[in-house]
Amino acid sequence: MSVSKNIILFALLSVLLIVFMLAMQDLDVLYNSYGRDYYLLYGLEETGSRNLVSAIYLDYRLFDSLFEAGILLIAVSGIIWISKHDIEEKNAKFMIDKYKTPDLFVTFSRLVYPLMLTFGFYVIINGHLSPGGGFQGGAIVATAILILYYIDSERETNIGLIVTIEKYIFMTIIVLASISLFTRGTFFTNFMPLDASLQMKSIYLVLLNLLIGFKVALGLWTIFTAFLKEGR
Amino acid sequence: MGDLTLIDASAYALQVLLIILAIAIVMHKNNGTIIILIASFSLVTASLYVLNSAPDVAIAEIAINSAIIPLIYVISISRQREYIILDKVNDDFIISDNSFTGIGYVILKRFADFYHLELNITNDPGLCALGEGEDQVLCEATNVDLIITKDTETNQYVFKGKNSSILIHKLEQLTKDHDNIRVVKFKDRDVGE
Amino acid sequence: MDPILTFIVVLIGFYGLSTSSNIIKSVFMVTIIESGIILLFLNLGNYQGGSIPIFSEQVTSIVDPLPQALMITTIVIGSTVTAMALMLSIKVFHYYGSIEWKDVLGREELKL
Secondary structure, eight states, X not given: OOHHHHHHHHHHHHHHHHHHHHHHHTHHHHOOSHHHHXXXXXXXXXXXXXXXXXXXXXXXXXXXXXXHHHHHHHHHHHHHHHHOOSSTTOOOOOSOOOOOOOHHHHHHHHHHHHHHHHHHHHHHXXXXXXXXXXXXXXXXXXXXXXXXXXXXXTOOXXXXXXXXXXXXXXXXXXXXXXXXXXXXXXXXXXXXXXXXXXXXXXXXXXXHHHHHHHHHHHHHHHHHHHHHHTTO | OHHHHHHHHHHHHXXXXXXXXXXXXXXXXXXXXXXXXXXXXXXHHHHHHHHTTXXXXXXXXXXXXXXXXXXXXXXXXXXXXXXXXXXXXXXXXXXXXXXXXXXXXXXXXXXXXXXTOEEEEEOOHHHHTSOGGGHHHHHHHSOOOEEEEEETTTTEEEEEEETTOHHHHHHHHHTTTOTTEEEEEEOOOOTTO | OOHXXXXXXXXXXXXXXXXXXXXXXXXXXXXXXXXXXXXXXHHHHOOTTOBOSBOOTXXXXXXXXXXXXXXHHHHHHHHHHHHHHHHHHHHHHHHHSOOBHHHHHSOGGXXX
């Protein structure tokens, strides 16, 4: 890269830095504390969730989470479509196979796998009480499933079936989120009435967290299965 | 107040460490080492998330960006070094005495070492059963980079590959001294054909 | 916490993105920019003396939970986008035989 291009690049980046520093000075005027005070005062009462981050992505801004799950589904479909080969069922078997897993690693993986799976489900189910929730727990469950490939490297996975299950889970999430239209009269909120007890409200939160967790875990599972199969 | 200043000091130290790691990733040339650096980069960012009172985000960052993403990087980098060859020849061009000592393998090995590739040779019966005319379809539809066949009339070995790949042009220059090797390049076809 | 130090990480990512020589390195840089921007958002919601956003009777002030909820979804989406870019780069390697930008973009049939 030539020197003049480098100088232009540095000038552009320093202009960006100066603009950012000027913008940061106005932050105190623009930013106020009404939002966080509202969430602290009414968050538990309105949603039944002690974890206010879960309260936002499961109740106040459920619309965002639904489209996030949709983007995940679209990205997974895109990856499968890119990696798909026209001549199917003819995966080549190679003569050289030097990627062999050591025995110690396999034994250790067998010990760690159930612990990680349990921890993942713990994080999902307690998502409305402690840090965690569907997105984080789903990622931990996906990492646990990844260990299965170290234990048995010849493992066969049916990607089509996983994506089909993922689609049905996505539809179930939309249906569960829309039930509130009949009980409360508005879309995309808790279907329990406002004056129900905390235990009743947490039914909805645990259900939705479980569904989102399954969806994220299946999506990430599909992604790394597509990568492992690629070129094989 | 003593605790607060300690937290502030560690946050500043971690942010400086983050900048050093980012510069190291930009300057480094070897992609394999960058994977280790990027995993440690996301560990440092996860601890900064905890110091910013965001434990939820830290759990997501640890589970995804320092476990799943480095694995995907490792897989894709190892896939980008391998050169997949489909061997349809039945004599001792590639394999003689059940080992890779044939004259064709020596040429390809020299080619692969020069361009830092890893040879991945297969003679999978399912793919070899396809006819001669389907070689172009096979090249386009799968990741196979090179198909080796034998022309029985002229007694020549034929290397077939995509015209778009620069590696097939390099291979053609390398093998122009050998009389018994011919390189065939498949041109791209329009989608309508 | 200094937002300016965090923004410098984003700028380093931009610098690397415009000077990187191969496709994999560009994807690494996108990951760095993404981490920097997430940290920036969390910095804006954080303030001195705010506790983590989990309700209990003793807590009187919390940090803003809204940027955190947005950033969790950003991490999950960012991982899938990275995976998609890497899958495309594998396809590019098998088509062009190289992942260097100068080999992929400087080809004769692309010069009009």
